Amino acid sequence: MSQHLLSWLIWLPILGAVATVVMGSTSPQRARWIALSTALLTFGLSVFLLLNYASDQPALQFDENAPWIVALNLRYHLAADGISLALIALTTFTTVLVLVGAWASVSDRVHQYLASFLLLESFMLGVFCARDALLFYMFFEAMLVPMFIIIGIWGGPRRVYATLKFFLYTFFGSIFMLVGLIYMAVETGNLDLTYLANYPFTEREQFWLFLAFLIAFAVKVPMFPVHTWLPDAHVEAPTGGSVILAAIMLKVGGYGFLRFSLPITPDAAHELAWLVIALSLIAVVYIGLVALVQDDMKKLIAYSSISHMGFVTLGMFVAVLLVRESMISATGSVDGARLALQGSMVQMISHGFVSAALFSCVGVMYERVHSRMIKDYGGLANTMPWFAALMVFLSMANSGLPGTSGFVGEFMVILASFQSHPLIAASAGLTLIIGAAYTLWLVKRVIFGAVVNPPIAKLQDVNARELLVLGGFALASLVVGLWPAPLVSLMDGSVNEVLQQLSRVKI
């Protein structure tokens, strides 16, 4: 078994999904237990992987490599490094909490709901483990189907529109990536990511490949101006769908940049870094302002997600610039680039916890009041003190308060971008104001003040299960915020590896 740990990790949720559908179709309670135990087992396995990972070695570990489609020279190649493992742990952790959160809130076709999440989990884990570009792509695309179903069946009133938009938008983006992959397959005859990272693509090839990847991943992250599917999808998705979407599916886009754009087309990444940085800054500032004027809580958090994901892409491409600058400078130090990349990674993980938690908060409120509108709330602190405390803490994390995970990533990225250009840092720094503004204003209107709406006065505080979900996310955010060292050192070797790949001039 130890030979095939990653395969187990990926296939376990699929088996669980089958079991949930087959054995849980008559009894929702049985379906819940099967699904939850599968998710717990997968989470346990990912913890086992974390403990057994030798973070002092940058090399890929838990390697599995078998021929898959021989005629096309495709291989079933799985491996994980620190970056993958951090995201794997995020995925399995979030899935457990999502399933717990769905315990009582979903009552229609429960077994299908839970099975969709398990399938989704397995595909997301597949994305983070795949070392063959086409295998990556297959998981990347297959993810869309369960999410399509989740939003479409269990979503809000405009769910059909939202889910079709979500599917077609992402499908459209990834077609260009597919063409890029096919081009590379024709050109190199091998789609192994390590091989592609070493393959000397010409300047022109890199340019177009980079753009193809950019479209796919920019839609997924999402970056301005291809972000418009996200607010719709978030607003209509059921709570669990929103949580997974924000916590993990967006990270797949960031992860894609890290595995494709930076290593395979480093020169084009350098050449076009200005474009990505500009789009990221627009996301950070402009989308932050857009979030300010929303009166739907889910929309507000969705826009805040886009804005925060802007930091992820910003950090990555600032790192690109800094690596290339270090190569011509006298010192040759890549410390700044490392800081930017680490910040970007920490931001991914942190945003996973925080946005997931905030969407769960909205879910908790929606279940009680059946409204997502800010104006229908107010004074929750009076009736739901526990909930209010958690929500306030999570909002602080969202606005980047020191001591929470939100601060660490943003601070590292801003610090590093100073070395690149103070203007970048200054614009990115605006988020501390804008982010705090929309989050705190949200908190003020929802949590504090007097109870004006009669339904609010009758609300029950969170129950143990909801407390577990929100508390779990809050605790994770706090741990990363206070003590980011283990997370950073877990990814350290892999981050250095990416920096190394970036410094490789191919043209």
Added chain:
Amino acid sequence: MNPLSMADLLPLVPEGFLLASLCILLLADLFIPQSERSTTHWLTVAVLAFTAILVWRADADTSLAGSAFSGMFLNDGVATICKLFILLTSALALIYARPYLIARKLFQGEFYTLTGFAVLGMLLLVSAGNMLTAYLGLELLALPLYALVALDRDNGRSAEAAIKYFVLGALASGMLLYGISMIYGASGALDFGSIRAAAVSNSPHPWLYGIGVAFVVIGIAFKFGAAPFHMWLPDVYQGAPTAVTLFIGSAPKIAAFGLAYRLLDGALDPWFRYWQAMLVVLVLLSLTIGNLVAIAQTNFKRMLAYSTISHVGFLLLGFIAHSAEGYAAALFYAISYAVTASAGFGLLMLLSRVGFEAEEIADFRGLNQRNPWYALMMMLVMASFAGVPLLVGFLAKFVVLKAALGVANAELLWLVIVAGVFAVIGAFYYLRVIKVMYFEAPAEAASGPLPLPQDLAFRWVLSGNVLALLGLGIFGGPLISWCVRAIAGG
């Protein structure tokens, strides 16, 4: 001409067996009472299965490889793989058709003999080594199909579809024959090998070849249903009884691949510049018309008809590549399309019952609540058509696009991108079916559990068929390798 010898006859054993069995079935069926009609059904399925075994044996016996009847009949890897899958999908079509035909009082021996002769025509077609064999096989395929479309003779729409099919099909055959005659006039040969060889000996009539190639391509496009020669397809798909639509929509696509492969690669390869340019236009039009018009359809059979047109566009991309890789990709595409289409129409028949013809997309409304298993099956079929990974439709698109991009200096990159964009547009109408099944409540009139046909063979084989799409999508490597080997050896 050499005198007839056993070396000529042995490679034809599968076809001979099929022909003899069909004649016996034709006679025997007269003495089978209607209540025992299932005997004919199972006998025909058994005959197809045994023919498949014979094909397999003929392939395994290397002494039979090569050609027979002075090159009129080819027995090579491509013929074998095409025949096996033609027999497989035809058997599927028969198994799926039974409950449907019984419910509509169409359960008659004619269906089986006509289908059988069409299969014989297809087997001959994919083995053709000569213009005349190809034409013979094509007509043997087409004539039973015309009759099959009109099987439900009291249905006005069926009769109309049959007439349309017949007139346009005859026109297409005429075009093909005209093209063949031009090529014969220019090269003085009907044998594929000799036609190829004639290109070397500096023909005095290059323009004759040009006209010949043009008409041959038009004939092929008609048979495939590639735009702008697709007009018959939606009407025939809609008008024919679904059991017949299933048959027309599956196995003949593999046969059409065989026809195109034999003619374009086998005979007209020296003039590939001509047909390549024509195919580019056909592909563009097929992708555009097929995908865009499919969006507007509310009738499921018509939608699948337009989707077929767009799939033909993808399939022909493999031919445009003009490489062994491209032909192998097109072969894989044809096979995976035929298997997927079988499952799709099979599911449509599952929904139909006595007095209710499931044809509209709206008939799938709320299927997930009525029968989650078959809703899942339909979702997999639609996802495969749309080219979602993990299903065979994705691998098929991937190999075809890869082959097309492999053309010198990636000069067809633009076409690959266009095809990719149309794959996204195409995904929309497949998703709409999933949407109707999963996101909408069942219609008032049909909200109970789905009444399923009693035929267990039908249900099990259908589910197996759909799961095979998933299996091939994940473990499709050996089949792709087989296609590559077949083309390389042929």
